Structure formats: structure tokens, C-alpha cells
Amino acid sequence: MAADGDFAARAHAALGNAEVRANFRRAMDGLMAKRAAQFTDPQAWAQTRARGAAIKRRVLARLPELLERLEARCEANGIRVHWAETTGDANRIVLGILQEAGARTVVKGKSMVSEEMHLNAFLDRHGITAVESDLGEYIIQLAGEMPSHIVMPCIHKNKGDIARLFAEHIEGQGYTEDVAELTAAARRVLRSKFAAADAGISGVNFAVAETGTLVLIENEGNGRLSTTLPPLHIAVTGIEKLVETLDDIPPLLALLPRSATGQAVTTYVNMISGPRRDGEKDGPRAVHLVLLDNGRSRVYADAELRDTLRCIRCGACMNHCPVYARVGGHTYDAVYPGPIGKILTPQLAGLDAAGDLPHASSLCNACVEVCPVQIPIADILVRLRREAVRPSDTPAVKGAGAKRAPLEALAWAAWRWMYATPALYRLGSRLMARFGNRIPERLPPLNRWTGVRTRPRFAGRTLHDLARDKGYDDA
Amino acid sequence: MMPDARTAILARLRAAPRGAAPELPPWTPPVYAPEDRLTRFRTMMEAWRGEVHEVDSATWPDRLRSILHNKGVRTVLHAPATEHGRRLAGAWAGQAEAPRLLAYDRPVEAMKDDLVHEADAAVTGTLGGIAETGSLILWPTPEEPRLMSLLPPVHVALLARSAIRDTLAATAAEEGWAGRMPTNLLLVSGPSKTADIEQTLAFGVHGPKELVVLVLSDL
Ligand code: SF4
Numbered sequence: 001m002a003a004d005g006d007f008a009a010r011a012h013a014a015l016g017n018a019e020v021r022a023n024f025r026r027a028m029d030g031l032m033a034k035r036a037a038q039f040t041d042p043q044a045w046a047q048t049r050a051r052g053a054a055i056k057r058r059v060l061a062r063l064p065e066l067l068e069r070l071e072a073r074c075e076a077n078g079i080r081v082h083w084a085e086t087t088g089d090a091n092r093i094v095l096g097i098l099q100e101a102g103a104r105t106v107v108k109g110k111s112m113v114s115e116e117m118h119l120n121a122f123l124d125r126h127g128i129t130a131v132e133s134d135l136g137e138y139i140i141q142l143a144g145e146m147p148s149h150i151v152m153p154c155i156h157k158n159k160g161d162i163a164r165l166f167a168e169h170i171e172g173q174g175y176t177e178d179v180a181e182l183t184a185a186a187r188r189v190l191r192s193k194f195a196a197a198d199a200g201i202s203g204v205n206f207a208v209a210e211t212g213t214l215v216l217i218e219n220e221g222n223g224r225l226s227t228t229l230p231p232l233h234i235a236v237t238g239i240e241k242l243v244e245t246l247d248d249i250p251p252l253l254a255l256l257p258r259s260a261t262g263q264a265v266t267t268y269v270n271m272i273s274g275p276r277r278d279g280e281k282d283g284p285r286a287v288h289l290v291l292l293d294n295g296r297s298r299v300y301a302d303a304e305l306r307d308t309l310r311c312i313r314c315g316a317c318m319n320h321c322p323v324y325a326r327v328g329g330h331t332y333d334a335v336y337p338g339p340i341g342k343i344l345t346p347q348l349a350g351l352d353a354a355g356d357l358p359h360a361s362s363l364c365n366a367c368v369e370v371c372p373v374q375i376p377i378a379d380i381l382v383r384l385r386r387e388a389v390r391p392s393d394t395p396a397v398k399g400a401g402a403k404r405a406p407l408e409a410l411a412w413a414a415w416r417w418m419y420a421t422p423a424l425y426r427l428g429s430r431l432m433a434r435f436g437n438r439i440p441e442r443l444p445p446l447n448r449w450t451g452v453r454t455r456p457r458f459a460g461r462t463l464h465d466l467a468r469d470k471g472y473d474d475a
Numbered sequence: 476m477m478p479d480a481r482t483a484i485l486a487r488l489r490a491a492p493r494g495a496a497p498e499l500p501p502w503t504p505p506v507y508a509p510e511d512r513l514t515r516f517r518t519m520m521e522a523w524r525g526e527v528h529e530v531d532s533a534t535w536p537d538r539l540r541s542i543l544h545n546k547g548v549r550t551v552l553h554a555p556a557t558e559h560g561r562r563l564a565g566a567w568a569g570q571a572e573a574p575r576l577l578a579y580d581r582p583v584e585a586m587k588d589d590l591v592h593e594a595d596a597a598v599t600g601t602l603g604g605i606a607e608t609g610s611l612i613l614w615p616t617p618e619e620p621r622l623m624s625l626l627p628p629v630h631v632a633l634l635a636r637s638a639i640r641d642t643l644a645a646t647a648a649e650e651g652w653a654g655r656m657p658t659n660l661l662l663v664s665g666p667s668k669t670a671d672i673e674q675t676l677a678f679g680v681h682g683p684k685e686l687v688v689l690v691l692s693d694l
Contacts (some may be wrong), residue, residue, distance in 0.1 A: 026674075027673075033672075047502055049504060050502075061497070129563075134671070154672075179673065186677075188683065195587060212541055219668050220667055220681045221625055221667040221682025221683075222680070224681075224682065229583070229622065231584075246653040247647070250647065251644070254504075256619045265664045270663070277617075277658055279617040280620065282583040282621055283620075291478070297484055297487040300562065301487065303491075303492055430681065
């Protein structure tokens with residue numbers, strides 16, 4: 001994992017790793033083909049997608065009211081709701097709940113928000129062991145790495161990598177590349193963790209304001225185990241992850257797994273509307289929901305950037321991204337990689353910290369074409385590039401202006417002056433026609449362009465001169 | 476600290492400029508002819524590697540006994556206070572070759588070991604099926620708890636043929652789920668699976684490795 005330097009430097013290093021590149025290529029090709037097979041009827045796709053986007057737009061149009069409604073419904077169902085401004089606050093809330101319950105061991109279902117919180121490391125520092133139970137998450141936890149994909153966290157690893165990890169970390173486990181055997185080994189280890197766990201922590205795919213229901217989808221069953229077997233369940237989620245009514249769930253379910261892994265439905269759709277009730281024999285005795293802001297309300301403040309919050313975390317944008325497929329998830333050095341990460345990370349972490357990410361794109365629009373909730377990712381990328389050098393009047397983006405370079409600003413100011421002053425323009429273009437090709441390639445800052453692109457050649461005569469030759473005498 | 480975070484977050488959201496909420500554009504989930512529902516359900520469920528058996532509602536416990544025998548199942552978790560749980564216990568009583576029945580009749584804390592390690596299979600009812608996606612609707616109750624469909628390696632689900640509906644959207648709306656959500660409502664489409672290792676499918680990673688659906692002819 002390359003975490004040094006900027007994106008460009010890390011990308012350079014990643015491109016040299018043939019093995020990881022092959023792992024991603026194979027995975028992305030497979031995921032793209034499977035998704036395409038699900039959306040063969042363009043009309044049905046357009047209709048469902050328009051519905052999905054509208055559902056999320058409606059949510060955002062009434063976000064504060066719906067959050068209050070969700071809170072009230074959850075509390076009425078017996079789910080305790082907590083609000084966290086920052087990931088630090090969210091961590092402390094989770095820790096407080098666990099400590100009050102005397103919990104020492106936790107099993108976790110897949111949750112990107114908990115990655116955002118770096119929850120495992122935090123709990124570990126406070127003497128609580130958190131075990132990831134999604135197979136992919138378990139594998140990268142053993143490896144001590146970050147997820148490289150939001151849906152398939154260990155997509156960068158191949159069988160051999162995983163076989164070595166298991167042989168090293170699981171007692172009595174020899175080296176095998178047999179996927180069924182590796183899976184069985186994980187089941188064995190994790191079963192005992194589930195049985196002994198004091199609490200389960202999960203994410204949320206959709207929180208339904210109307211009914212106070214947490215909807216979680218998955219294929220493995222670890223999410224169900226995490227939310228059913230231990231006596232305590234804590235769900236963590238971002239404040240944007242809600243829908244208004246239960247009727248909003250079917251169209252979104254028709255989009256999410258199809259876009260993510262090319263499945264018409266996941267093995268499990270788990271809808272939780274409260275802790276164990278009197279007389280019930282299983283289910284957690286207490287359920288908590290932690291709503292995390294962590295910069296989302298700031299994203300919300302800008303009417304254009306707000307679209308970022310429609311994301312349902314399907315991962316289709318990264319599966320179809322020519323940049324992601326080549327450099328892999330770790331190159332982004334962020335919890336959310338790929339196109340959604342390129343627009344979300346700079347807004348959450350600030351353009352000063354992650355302002356190079358919006359440039360990690362060719363603006364080819366592949367992500368926009370596949371996004372099931374029609375997020376205009378390319379437009380937001382361009383907007384963020386602009387915010388990084390020239391903040392808008394009401395700076396909504398954290399760290400706006402951080403990438404402003406005096407030399408670059410001066411160059412553009414000179415450019416504008418030249419274009420607005422005919423005499424200067426004539427002089428400038430003549431000089432370039434005459435001497436432009438003699439400017440040394442390595443001259444800074446020009447070399448930042450010529451180092452990666454073919455240098456354009458200036459024509460021997462200016463456009464005005466050529467036009468005059470053709471008889472345009474007002475040129 | 477907590478009430479402050481809530482107030483501050485909501486205040487920031489309220490201060491943001493807001494447009495009108497857009498209308499929802501039309502969306503029509505698929506509709507199947509009643510006689511096609513089972514075919515669609517079966518095709519989809521089998522695509523998820525679920526087994527589908529059409530059985531006679533009068534004799535399903537016998538059919539199940541032979542199905543489970545072939546799988547080498549020795550201990551079956553059942554819900555003794557349900558109608559089908561009673562049928563099963565009655566039909567298998569005194570049959571030497573029938574699997575041993577384990578009743579889920581106490582809270583999980585009192586029988587965790589049995590649930591996690593002992594039961595080879597569990598038999599549950601279902602609220603219905605969804606033809607579009609080949610899904611079972613499970614609505615766990617005090618009599619038939621949630622873990623039955625999750626812990627044992629084989630899950631047997633009873634599905635009345637007439638309870639197969641077109642889509643989730645139609646079922647949820649027609650049955651008014653929004654007004655009466657249970658603590659846990661589940662859609663199950665096939666056995667537990669993962670593709671986390673090189674996109675290669677493997678079954679039973681956490682939940683059941685096999686899902687057996689008995690479609691009961693109508694009574
Ligand atoms: S931005 Fe769109 S395509 Fe990307 S993860 Fe979010 S919903 Fe999926």
C-alpha cells in the first residue's frame with residue numbers, strides 16, 4: 001500500500017505492480033459484465049434509475065425533518081438514537097455504549113462508516129477487540145490493510161495472498177488455495193467469535209424514516225449474525241443514508257445489488273425495527289443507532305455539491321472507472337476510493353488534505369453513466385477543481401483555495417489581459433509563431449505539462465495572418 | 476454532548492438553501508400471470524442455488540425426512556409451537572429413521588451451544604415468496620425465532636404455493652407492512668454465499684450452506 005506523496009506519485013508506483021493490476025483488471029471486467037447483464041432493457045433501467053434518484057433527491061430536500069422523524073420512529077421502536085458531529089464523537093459514543101454494557105469483544109458486519117471512524121483501532125486502544133466478520137473485511141483485517149473497494153474490500157488480493165495469510169494467522173490451517181476450504185476455515189474461526197461476542201456493530205444501507213427500520217443487505221449472513229446473535233447491536237451510519245417510506249425500498253433494492261455485483265437481489269435483506277421484544281427468544285436486547293455527520297452537513301450546504309449525498313455506495317462508479325481499474329483502491333489513500341471517493345473525500349477531509357483527488361480523473365463520464373442515482377460526478381469533480389484554486393463567494397468546501405498557486409494565477413491573469421488587449425494579443429501571437437517552438441521543454445513550470453504530454457507545436461504563422469491571406473480583411 | 480450535536484447538525488441542515496422536493500416519477504415493478512409465478516420463483520431460486528421441491532401438503536414431513544436423510548442430517552431444529560412444527564413432530568414421532576428434533580423453545584442464551592453447534596438443519600415457515608427475485612419472506616415470531624434460518628447448515632423453508640407473490644413492492648404495499656413491521660423481517664434468496672476471494676462463489680460462509688424450499692400444494 002502506497003500512502004506517501006500525492007496521488008500522482010502513488011499512481012505511478014501502483015502502475016508498476018503487475019500483480020495488483022491483474023487482480024483489479026480481472027475483477028473489474030467480471031463486475032462490469034455482470035452488471036451489464038442485469039440492465040439489458042434500457043427503458044426499465046432509465047425508469048428505475050430516475051425513481052431511485054428522485055427518492056434520494058426528495059430525502060435531501062427534507063433531510064432535517066426526515067432525520068427527526070427517523071429518530072422519533074426508532075425511539076418508539078426501542079432503538080436508541082445518537083448524534084455525532086465528528087468521527088471522534090462517534091467513536092466515543094460507541095465506546096460508551098460498549099463500556100456501559102461491559103462488552104469486551106465485538107463482531108462487526110461490513111460498514112464503511114466504521115472505516116471512516118477507524119473504529120477498530122480506536123476500540124483496540126480501549127481494550128475492546130473488534131473482529132471483522134465479512135470475509136473480505138476479515139482478510140484485510142488479518143493483513144492489517146484498508147479496504148481497496150467499498151463493496152469488495154479485498155479485491156486487490158488473489159488466492160495465493162489469502163492462502164498465505166490464513167496459513168500464517170489461523171491455527172491449524174495449512175496453505176491451500178481452494179476457495180471452498182478457505183471459506184470453511186473462516187466460517188470455523190468466525191463462528192466461535194460470533195458465539196462469544198458481547199456486541200455486534202454494523203452499518204446501514206437504508207434507514208426508513210416512516211417505520212424506524214434499518215435495512216441491511218448482504219450475501220454472507222455475517223451481517224445477520226452480527227445484528228441478531230450478540231445481546232447488543234450498534235448500527236453506525238451517515239446522516240444521509242435514509243429514505244422516507246418503506247415503499248422507497250423496493251426500487252432502491254432493484255438498483256443497489258444489480259449495480260454493485262450484478263445480482264438481482266442479495267441473499268439476505270435484513271430489516272431491523274427494534275430490539276428483542278417480550279416473549280421473543282433471540283435478537284439483541286438493545287439496539288443503538290449512531291448518526292454521523294463528519295462534514296456531511298457542510299456538503300449539504302451547497303446546492304450543487306449536495307448531490308454527493310445521494311450515493312447508495314454501490315461501487316459501480318469504481319468498477320467502471322478506467323483510472324481506478326488501473327491504479328487500484330489503495331492509491332487513493334482514502335476510505336472511499338474511486339469516483340465517489342474523488343468527490344466525497346475532498347469534501348469531508350478538505351481540499352487542502354485531498355485536493356489532488358478531483359484531478360485523478362479523465363472526466364470520461366463512465367461513472368456518471370452507471371451511477372444508479374444519477375450523481376453528476378464529473379460536474380462535481382470540475383467544481384471541486386475550481387474550488388481548490390478559486391473558492392466561490394460563499395465557500396462551502398473545506399479547504400477551498402488551498403491549491404491556489406501564485407505562478408499559475410499570474411499566468412492566467414496575463415492570459416486574460418492579453419486576450420482582452422488586441423495589440424498585446426497580436427504581439428503575443430506573433431512572438432509565439434516566431435519563437436514559441438524554441439522555448440526549452442524542461443523550463444519550469446512548463447515541464448509539468450510537457451513531462452507527461454506531447455508538446456504542441458506552434459504554427460509558423462498566426463491565425464489572423466492566415467485569415468488575411470484568405471481575403472478576410474477585417475481579421 | 477449528545478443533545479448539542481443533534482441541535483447543531485439539524486441547525487446546519489436547516490440553514491442550507493433548499494429546493495422543493497421533486498415528485499416521484501412512475502416506476503412499475505413487473506407483473507406475472509398467476510400460473511407463471513411458481514416457474515419464475517423456481518428459476519430464480521435455483522439460480523441462487525436454492526433447492527425447490529413441490530410437495531403434497533398432506534405428506535410433506537415424509538418427503539422432508541427422505542430429503543434430509545440423503546443429506547445426512549441427524550438433528551433438526553424446529554419450532555414446536557407453530558402449526559408446521561407440530562405437524563413435523565407428530566409425523567416423525569416414533570419413526571426410528573427420522574432425525575432427532577431439537578425444539579427452539581427457550582431464549583437463545585439458554586441454548587446457544589445447541590443452536591451454534593448441534594443442529595444440522597432447521598425447518599421454518601415463511602410468510603410467502605417473491606417470484607421476481609426468487610426470494611422467501613420470513614417474518615420471525617416468538618414461536619419461530621430469527622436464528623432458525625441462520626445458524627444451522629441446512630435451512631428448510633415451507634412455502635405455500637398460493638403465497639408466491641409478484642414483487643416485494645406489491646407485497647409490502649398490499650399487506651400494509653409499513654404499519655406493522657416486526658422486530659426483524661427478512662428476505663432470503665438462496666444459501667449464504669461469498670465471492671470475496673477472486674470473485675469465486677463459495678457457499679455457507681456464515682449462514683446455511685443449503686436452502687431447501689418445500690412448495691406446498693394448496694390445502
Ligand atoms: S456515486 Fe453512484 S455509482 Fe458511485 S457508489 Fe455512489 S451510488 Fe454507486
